[in-house]
Amino acid sequence: MSAVVLDGRAAAAAIKADLAERVAVLRARGVVPGLGTVLVGDDPGSASYVGGKHRDCAEVGIASIRVELPATATQAEIESEIAQLNADPACTGFIVQLPLPAGIDANRVLEAVDPDKDADGLHPTNLGRLVLRVREEITSPLPCTPRGVIDLLQRHDVPLDGAEVVVLGRGVTVGRPIGLLLTRRHPNATVTLCHTGTKDLDEHLKRADVIVAAAGVAGLVTRENVKPGAAVLDVGVSRVFDEASGKNKLTGDVALDVAEVAGFMAPNPGGVGPMTRALLLTNVVESAERAAGLR
Numbered sequence: 001m002s003a004v005v006l007d008g009r010a011a012a013a014a015i016k017a018d019l020a021e022r023v024a025v026l027r028a029r030g031v032v033p034g035l036g037t038v039l040v041g042d043d044p045g046s047a048s049y050v051g052g053k054h055r056d057c058a059e060v061g062i063a064s065i066r067v068e069l070p071a072t073a074t075q076a077e078i079e080s081e082i083a084q085l086n087a088d089p090a091c092t093g094f095i096v097q098l099p100l101p102a103g104i105d106a107n108r109v110l111e112a113v114d115p116d117k118d119a120d121g122l123h124p125t126n127l128g129r130l131v132l133r134v135r136e137e138i139t140s141p142l143p144c145t146p147r148g149v150i151d152l153l154q155r156h157d158v159p160l161d162g163a164e165v166v167v168l169g170r171g172v173t174v175g176r177p178i179g180l181l182l183t184r185r186h187p188n189a190t191v192t193l194c195h196t197g198t199k200d201l202d203e204h205l206k207r208a209d210v211i212v213a214a215a216g217v218a219g220l221v222t223r224e225n226v227k228p229g230a231a232v233l234d235v236g237v238s239r240v241f242d243e244a245s246g247k248n249k250l251t252g253d254v255a256l257d258v259a260e261v262a263g264f265m266a267p268n269p270g271g272v273g274p275m276t277r278a279l280l281l282t283n284v285v286e287s288a289e290r291a292a293g294l295r
């Protein structure tokens with residue numbers, strides 16, 4: 001078997017084309033959506049992700065506001081920049097790029113963001129809304145990577161009703177929120193949250209119809225622990241030394257030969273990453289539409 005590729009680049013391009021039309025409608029009404037980013041420190045990976053977010057903004061007509069602080073910035077300095085973005089009418093949504101330097105309390109930083117401008121959907125109020133009022137449509141920003149994972153599965157008609165879904169990783173951007181969102185959208189999916197400390201991980205993986213691997217451990221999922229026909233989405237990122245180039249290389253959680261047994265596979269790169277970026281823009285446009293009374 002050779003897996004159907006869950007092509008995040010193609011799906012993200014379609015989402016961005018739709019957003020460009022919606023931004024044009026907003027602009028015609030005098031509303032210009034604006035994404036703010038707060039980047040603290042000089043991590044090249046984070047700088048590159050933030051750069052990508054602003055290129056995406058330019059593509060769909062969203063204005064960009066960039067805040068950059070040195071790695072020595074204090075908690076108070078970061079929170080002061082957040083307060084300014086909260087108050088800035090040109091900024092309709094913003095994010096603080098994670099991870100933050102050691103010594104900064106990321107929870108306090110996330111809590112300082114106005115929940116209505118929380119483009120990452122990671123404010124406690126917005127995460128809490130995933131738990132409450134389960135029979136109502138969610139009208140607040142949603143966490144981007146979980147939303148991207150579910151969108152990619154739905155676009156390819158991967159069955160989720162009654163599916164056994166194993167999420168690998170307990171981080172705040174993917175592992176913890178994805179079960180909350182998935183069971184809102186597909187109440188009959190059974191979601192198991194596993195991690196590097198899970199006993200008998202292999203048994204959980206072998207039972208799964210869908211695996212979302214976000215543990216950040218290179219090659220953790222191998223073809224031996226994947227059920228034939230399962231959907232496997234590689235969201236993990238780790239840097240591994242590459243003998244050939246003498247440099248560190250970005251590597252996912254899923255071994256490449258898993259594609260020989262899986263039914264669907266979201267590769268890394270080219271799978272969920274581009275969806276994370278596209279859904280961030282979606283959150284910004286949706287916030288602007290809500291503020292303009294269009295939703």
Ligand SMILES: Nc1nc2c(c(=O)[nH]1)N[C@@H](CN(C=O)c1ccc(C(=O)N[C@@H](CCC(=O)O)C(=O)O)cc1)CN2
Nearest residue numbers: 049095096097098099120144173269270271273274276
């Ligand atoms: N505030 C946030 N910080 C972080 C998030 C987040 O969602 N919000 N997620 C990650 C980083 N991230 C976005 O910020 C992100 C990571 C990867 C990609 C992506 O498109 N990756 C490409 C490959 C890129 C490469 O080769 O360097 C892909 O998968 O094809 C987008 C966004 C942590 N921080």
